[in-house]
Amino acid sequence: MKHFNIAVIPGDGIGREVVAEGIKILKAIEKRDSDISYSFTEFPWGCEYYLKHGIMIDEDGIDQLKSFDAIYLGAVGYPGVPDHISLRDLLIRIRREFDQYVNLRPVTLLDPSLTPLKSKSEKDIDFLVIRENSEGEYAGAGDWLYKGKPEEVVLQTGVFSRKGTERIIRYAYEEARRSKRTLTSVSKGNALNYSMVFWDEVFEEVGKEYPDVETYSYLVDAASLYFVAEPERFEVVVTSNLFGDILTDIGAAITGGMGLATGANINPEKEYPSMFEPVHGSAPDIAGKGIANPIAAIWSVSQMLDFFGEEKWGKAVLSTIQAMLKDTEQLTSDMGGSASTSDVGDRFVELLID
Ligand SMILES: NC(=O)c1ccc[n+]([C@@H]2O[C@H](COP(=O)([O-])OP(=O)(O)OC[C@H]3O[C@@H](n4cnc5c(N)ncnc54)[C@H](O)[C@@H]3O)[C@@H](O)[C@H]2O)c1
DSSP states (O other), X not given: OEEEEEEEEEESTHHHHHHHHHHHHHHHHXXXXXXXXXXXXXXXXXXXXXXXHSOSSOTTHHHXXXXXXXXEEEEOOXXXXXXXXXXXXXXXXXXXXXXXXXXXXXXXXXXXXXXXXXXXXXXXXXXXXXXXXXXXXXXXXXXXESTTSTTOEEEEEEEOOHHHHHHHHHHHHHHHHHHTOOEEEEEOTTTOTTHHHHHHHHHXXXXXXXXXXXXXXXXXXXXXXXXXXXXXXXXXXXXXXXXXXXHHHHHHHTTTOTTTOEEEEEOTTOSSOEEEEESSOOOTXXXXXXXXXXXXXXXXXXXXXXXXXXXXXXXXXXXXXXXXXXXXXXXXXXXXXXXXXXXXXXXXXXXXXX
16 A cells, blocks of 8 residues: 655645645545555645735744655735745745756647647647756846946846756656657757856766767747747757746647646655646636636646656546546636536546546
């Protein structure tokens, strides 16, 4: 019997609604498979907590989370709490403290009706973006000088350490080798003459250890164009924090939008828990109405199961999502249906393919 301890942070707005559906699916799997069991511990952290206590997460919150196998996060952010506080103090803090330096974002088209791209099908759009998640342009380094004066200067420094750059690129090569796919590096060496020249050098250097992996290297502007015009070029993509953040939104746009996009924050060494979350935010405009699409949060569950080594169930969850997408009427309104968030979760459990 394998037992997994999961910390649940539903967070704010629709985060709470969609995470409840993800847990429903995990429980359904537990019921079907006598070899798997979970325990869930819920934490009340988020913006509401901040408004009451002045902190997004308890002082010893990181310590409280340390012993879990995984963290399942809904979304954080709510009007009244500045976004740079809610995101930095909770989400980014967890990613940092737990050295979740790999961000895995699948760009997989599960149904041809979901892409706005003319004449592209599931076989054309099926790749994995591996985004550096711990440093780079989001390192938070910089300065704000002479604030409010005519000579005001703002510096936002990208931080690309050898350790940080090498480990993400190595992770990507390993993934490409393991899955027998090509690897594309996305950078911008022609304009960012330190950081991205360094990135390109490391990509080449590490690549010498992986002669079996076929590689490509694109500038980020060209890559953005290819994401839309020729997504079939990509199989595994590795890129920096900022470029990965932007490119994966294009990835979401070509595969069905934010209601489907998911991301895993991985600490590959398993020294700390990894965190699984839908990419979307707390959507205050629809929160509390019971109409949020839970599929991205359910897809996160599939990534979590893969991470636990339960790939059979990870695949089953994805196949079930694929089957559900065939019947639009039974989906939420953002997908053209009329179902509620919990209807989608219930139907998923009914259909669960194993
Ligand atoms: N990972 C996170 O926790 C995260 C990510 C992004 C934004 N945020 C925060 O969320 C708040 C709102 O941000 P935003 O409006 O820019 O982005 P958002 O993703 O919350 O919403 C953007 C639009 O997409 C819709 N949408 C999003 N998810 C949906 C779903 N599952 N089903 C149906 N419709 C969905 C919303 O209704 C809204 O119209 C902000 O406070 C922001 O900082 C948090």
